[in-house]
Amino acid sequence: MIRPWFADVVVYQIYPMSFNDSNGDGIGDLNGINAKLDYIKKLGANFVWLNPIYKSPNADNGYDISDYTMIQPAYGTMNDFKALLKNAHQKGIRIMMDLVANHTSDQHEWFKQSQKSKDNPYSDYYIWSDPVDGHAPNEWQSVFEGPAWTYVAARNQYYLHSFASAQPDLNWRNPKVRAAIYDIMRFWLDLGVDGFRMDAIDFIAKPKWDNEGQSFTDVGVAEPNLTRLNQYLREMNQQVLSKYHHILTVGEMSTATPDAAAQFSNLDGSELNMVFQFEHVNLSPNPDSRLGKWNDAPVKVTELKSVLSKWQVGLDGRGWNSLYWNNHDQPRAVSRFATDAKPYRVRAAKMLATTLHLLQGTPYVYEGEELGMTNAHFNRLDQYEDLDSINAYHQVVDIDHIVDGKQMLSYLADRSRDNARTPMQWSNESNAGFTSGTPWYQLNPNYPQINARMELVDHDSVFYHYQKLIEFRKTNTTIQYGTYTELDAADDKVFAYIRELEHQRVLVISNFTSETVNRDYGQSSGQLIISNYDDDRGTEIRPYESKVYELNN
Template structure:
């Protein structure tokens, strides 16, 4: 059993502000639009709203390139609009979690503008600068969005490091002044009343000593793994906690690509003083392309046995030692029902409910990404000019046109399957003009299926995905076993059904989910259960599992 802390009792709803709700009809979602929809989030049952970055930014990477941490992006509104959102959320007992991006800034940030001028000004050491080596980049590191991780600046006659886009220079966390500047930013927002932070790629802030080459063949993925979880990461996070986070009642989650369960325990262990939980990437990184040069770009379905092995490893690995974050999708992942379920209209609702049941009955804090509670699907774009995401576009040009590793039609299939843009289409509020998102042309294309998948229709249908999520969230709030029970895997080699048990104070919960469109039978003793907690069909055939059926039983 884990020690009770408020973040363990919560469900987080993630809002991607640009695509949530436009209030001033410029085609871009904004803060007053979110405020207008707070009652909707409250109705779902969520406790915390995680906002993707809303700071001033040139938007090279949709706000993850911050030019001013203490100012609101004018497209989203003003600081008064933010204060209004925060106050109204708190009146509804909804907490606000900000997205904190402090591995890097925008190249438009005044720190970088000063840093690139000379080698001897107060900000010269705020970023990671290196001299050329034999007229070339300082090492072979590659950026996550394609190309070298180094860009040359003639004024300094040096290269700066950017693990992402050229417009996202990495901060030098070895410099104590950088750490104090970041801590001041955190205090600014916490003093305003925000309730915590989701910290973007926070396990990349401590770079390897001497910045050595990545072992060949160097790829963007290998660079990330090589840089992640550096030797001073615990020290930096402990300092952040002792000087800032421990002084406030916060929820904190660190996005940590490449981290293992052992890493997570170091950063989030019940006895450590760093973060509450991590976002790990293991389950969403399954079925990479067999050609390592193509990395994640693939269109093959995820094998259920591999998915189970990953999720089970995190459930058992952190049980009693740390705390899991539970998610299927977010702004960086394709839509869950398209990737892990079945978005064919015949099975979309069933498989969306099945995926939700499987995840929400695990130990950890569940995250619901906007539209997930409607069963929103991938956009199924077919042309490159339909994409907006810097990662998708850069890799198309690099892999198809420059390196000729893959042909165009195949790469477009990969993008349709796994591009981040699948999650970024505007929220589907109704079947009217622009799905009720805006009266103006939206900044990004709508998913054409908004006519049949939208909030208005979902709220009118008692069997909708929305009300099913609402029921799952209520179950979690009302059942200690869901929040705190230990985890026991069942039949890890079963490639059709995902089943597990949870145990707590003499009770057992049994979850059974059919990940196929076939009728299958399984007997885990469910006929002896005290009660059926939830089922995504209207009746229970006990040992029979219909296509994408998920059900949970309680044994006392």
């Protein structure tokens, strides 16, 4: 089998605004990240993914870019970035940027020119369409609620925005647009950047507006044209990525299936290294389809196992998995997939880590996940900052009257992106050690009990469990390359699987419940090598227990 160069990579994701503030203005910055590189190195991650650090009006927390080659002033300067990059490389840590290529800010110079007229040099940089009977060309909806088309009188046309109206979609059918994006990529790669996480990259390949093979996603946005997407990604690889050595690339693709992802992440290296799929984080949607993801029901263990197994089997030998529980767009993993209740939070966080890190693929650790940080459990709308959450509340409560405010607040507390965006909890001091000023966003109130300083002196902490798992997978070829076999798919409490390579077998057992159960997977014939309990009781599996065995042949 092909053994990719990145099989031992573990990525640490940083949301810069919320990571570490070095100058007391309440906003995380590049120098703050630089100051914490030793922490990341101690954890064992060897790649850092930075959420967007480009100049932006911040209509969508940096995913609306007004200049791709300038640093957001609140984060620092280009010299600060170069210092961060140099220091990271000296410590053996590589940097991956967030490439936002589906859309720009409406304040980007390209769009300012494009909206002026139909005959300027940038007129075809975005997707414009004539009115139909005085209305938008179709009924497509944006991901962030509401119509995906906005009218501009100067052109007497509508422009498409798959997300917020301040994020007009680029026209990837225009070769000049693609060339401009490739130039941006070369700019950062020539500076020494080591890869890209590509935001909503499947959205760049849209069907025509005249119903060319048109189908719709669950949010009413047109499904991408996968043939066209393959063409774009191959071109990007040929013209840019293949010219640089060991560049790590992952494409965020909310619409991907294993078969499609096997094309995009094929092991011959002609497109991307891996894909972010959404199936497991989209589990337990609301039974009322009008509410979409907004729900507060727990994820069923059998459904979670089914999705993870589907992707493990579907990409084995064909492509490469990205492994993640949460990120800047998802609620905190321990709250969503296990429990953040005090008796079990630490064991539950360790259990989730063990389950994920021993699968086949590249693990991503989102800032604070390695501490077992939890959802914030906000209970008022004015505590939320996220555009997606606020818009959804007003749509379903004030406009559509589907549920009342109390119920929707319960849904937000469970699923809002803001749960992941509260500042990093460094210590139990004022503002969690994140800033000496006033934080740009409120802290999770549990930071006195959950923070890095306390965990670094407790060798039984969630942090050190992550460190152990990361070191284990870096040195174990069975975990890096071995096949995957699920055990007892119908079990609604325990997730167990075997990784196998050249007659070496590793058994992973994880209890996703607060119950003690008995399961015999032949663990008595193996040696326990990792556990989140102090002792081994064989076939007895305690609440949120996770244990790993090397099996004897």
